[in-house]
Amino acid sequence: MGKLKLIVFSDLDGTLLDHCTYQFDAAKATLERLRTINVPVILNTSKTFAEVKEIHSALKLDTPFIIENGAAIYIPKGTFKQQPADTKRVGDYWVKSFCVQRQHWLDLLSRKAAQYAPHYRGFSQLSDSTLSLLTGLTLQQATRAKQRQYGEPIQWLGDELTKTQFIQHLTKLGATVVQGGRFIHVGGYCDKGQALSWLTKKYQQSLTNEHLKTDHLNNDRLKNDAHNNGSILTVALGDGENDNSMLEVANVAVQVRSPAHDFPSLHRQSKIIQTLQYGPEGWAQAMQQILSAHPQQN
Ligand SMILES: [Mg+2]
Structure with missing residues (x-):
């Protein structure tokens, strides 16, 4: 060889950037x-x-x-x-x-999972300053973090049982739902x-x-x-x-x-x-x- x-x-x-x-x-x-x-x-x-x-x-x-x-x-x-x-x-x-574009998942959330809307806030609903507050990112970094093209991170506000039902519901609709450190990520596989x-x-x-x-x-x-x-x-x-x-x-x-x-x-x-x-x-x-x-x- x-x-x-x-x-x-x-x-x-x-990994390449220090954790803190x-x-x-x-x-x-x-x-x-x-x-x-x-x-x-x-x-x-x-x-x-x-x-x-x-x-x-x-x-x-x-x-x-x-x-x-x-x-x-x-x-x-x-x-x-x-x-x-x-x-x-x-x-x-x-x-x-x-993957399919973010808009697909935003439409899915608003049209087919509307009953869960009171239980979460998506990135698209958060202002730059709220996201900055939630994550510790600077305002500029928050602006860049919000420009997602392929999925929607969600801040869950409800209880655990409703969260499980929400995730099951979205999964049946074809979404891949991944629990991250701070957010639940809804997107394609x-x-x-x-x-x-x-x-x-x-x-x-x-x-x-x-x-x-x-x-x-x-x-x-x-x-x-x-x-x-x-x-x-x-x-x-x-x-x-x-x-x-x-x-x-x-x-x-x-x-x-x-x-x-x-x-x-x-x-x-x-x-x-x-x-x-x-x-x-x-x-x-x-x-x-x-x-x-x-x-x-x-
Ligand atoms: Mg890492």
């Missing part, structure tokens, strides 16, 4: 090194496009990113030679969506793992095409490499339950230690790194370990 090209998929809060301060200073040098050796770092987060765009530029990344828990991938135009099939052009990006797999395939195709063009002599060997998916090594790093889908499908899973909870349990048994340190310190430690095992060419 030839050299493996690394692709890194990373959660943000509690949202800083990433401890990972800066490693990020810089990854940039120098052309290892793509793909953010894979529950945050919105507006939120990720801000962080993406603070991290000086020019790579694709995955928003709203795998609901869509934003691929900067030019990342690949050709626009990938099944994507649409939005501004400077090619966008692959895995998507996860971070599905998005990781789709994007990895695009990188694989692009890499294979490049090789086939530049190295006719070794055509057969390279075709074989592509077929056994031997040329890419995916690494996923996350700290929470909602990272499990990507940690299960990546070649190497990095569980970043959280000060808030234990490591979520995984089905996979091998190629798991559990960091000793929290957040960005742990992130950098794991990436350095992986880079030493898989040195990359510029």
